Amino acid sequence: MIDPVLRDEQPHPIRRAAANLNHVHRFVREVDERSPEAMTLSGILMSLDRSVRDVSAATHVEDFLKEARSLVKHAQTVDRLREDFQHPPRKMLQSAMAMREAHDALLDAADQLNKTKDLTAPF
Numbered sequence: 001m002i003d004p005v006l007r008d009e010q011p012h013p014i015r016r017a018a019a020n021l022n023h024v025h026r027f028v029r030e031v032d033e034r035s036p037e038a039m040t041l042s043g044i045l046m047s048l049d050r051s052v053r054d055v056s057a058a059t060h061v062e063d064f065l066k067e068a069r070s071l072v073k074h075a076q077t078v079d080r081l082r083e084d085f086q087h088p089p090r091k092m093l094q095s096a097m098a099m100r101e102a103h104d105a106l107l108d109a110a111d112q113l114n115k116t117k118d119l120t121a122p123f
Contacts, residue, residue: 037081
């Protein structure tokens with residue numbers, strides 16, 4: 001069973017999303033390492049790694065807004081993947097809770113970045 005990483009375990013929303021997606025990615029790779037879902041999750045994980053670095057080094061408020069838009073797109077992709085995993089014959093229902101947590105963390109991070117008025121990362 002994939003246990004989701006909750007807010008109290010990892011308060012940084014981008015890192016929480018990455019932790020949850022990493023669990024799901026490992027599960028998906030065990031089923032089919034070359035599946036489109038595994039590739040998509042791998043790409044999102046690499047992008048989240050970049051996002052953490054970019055947010056930490058942001059020099060303009062616009063940098064935060066750009067990352068926020070990117071995080072929302074990732075959240076939409078995670079939501080689509082989660083819906084796909086719930087249809088038979090896929091046996092990936094165990095990942096639904098971790099994917100929901102990742103989705104919510106991505107939206108939380110995007111919301112915090114959108115509300116940023118200065119150059120201090122909100123997390």
